[in-house]
């Protein structure tokens with residue numbers, strides 16, 4: 001069995017507000033193994049980004065702690081690269097230069113200029129963006145920007161990749177292409193990934209485990225679903241598998257029956273929500 005890379009123990013966080021402390025999440029317990037792909041899913045505002053930001057070192061837990069490789073996390077670090085929904089590339093730099101900036105910041109002491117150059121090209125190639133390396137973000141599509149954002153994160157050689165709805169702003173086709181690319185990259189590199197998603201199908205297709213969160217305030221992990229679909233996964237073949245549909249139904253049932261956010265819960269609204277093509281509101 002792979003070793004545990006990351007452990008969240010009894011994690012809770014309170015934000016100061018005008019009305020006093022607001023407990024966003026509490027009692028979050030999670031172990032993530034090296035090479036594992038874990039998705040976080042839950043209704044809007046339940047605390048998914050808050051949890052991810054704590055792992056990134058951008059938020060500090062009020063109680064409990066997060067340990068990675070035996071060291072407590074209390075600030076951001078290059079071993080935990082974050083990919084946001086909106087790529088966050090610097091608009092005045094080309095794709096190449098955006099990746100270069102991250103590579104230089106981290107590897108200037110360890111790599112020669114030539115090694116850095118090859119490493120940047122290698123990572124752009126991984127996401128199929130070599131052809132557009134000299135373009136600026138304004139000259140490429142949303143999906144391409146997101147690819148460069150992923151290349152930049154991977155180029156940091158992170159031990160864990162944290163993705164906050166990385167494909168949330170993309171159209172369905174582009175999203176599917178990027179999901180496939182991410183699965184290919186993961187098969188090659190065996191990255192450890194924690195990804196927030198609102199898309200039930202995306203969660204089932206990509207994940208080894210799906211962490212389902214209850215509604216806030218004081219949200220916590222309600223259930224964790226193991227996804228044992230064989231890899232490599234091909235979306236069309238997977239969509240035919242009864243196990244895929246069972247898992248999908250489990251997630252939908254957690255979200256819309258056990259922890260529905262729409263109140264009062266009546267049969268009509270539950271059915272309506274279930275038919276939202278697997279997108280969580």
Ligand SMILES: Nc1ncnc2c1ncn2[C@@H]1O[C@H](COP(=O)(O)OP(=O)(O)OP(=O)(O)O)[C@@H](O)[C@H]1O
Nearest residue numbers: 015017022024043044045046047048049050051216
């Ligand atoms: N800095 C902050 N100060 C006060 N409250 C905060 C702060 N950051 C987050 N919250 C609150 O914590 C809760 C969880 O927010 P969070 O952004 O983690 O939810 P989320 O599940 O990622 O939502 P979404 O799916 O809509 O992105 C929300 O009620 C939010 O208003």
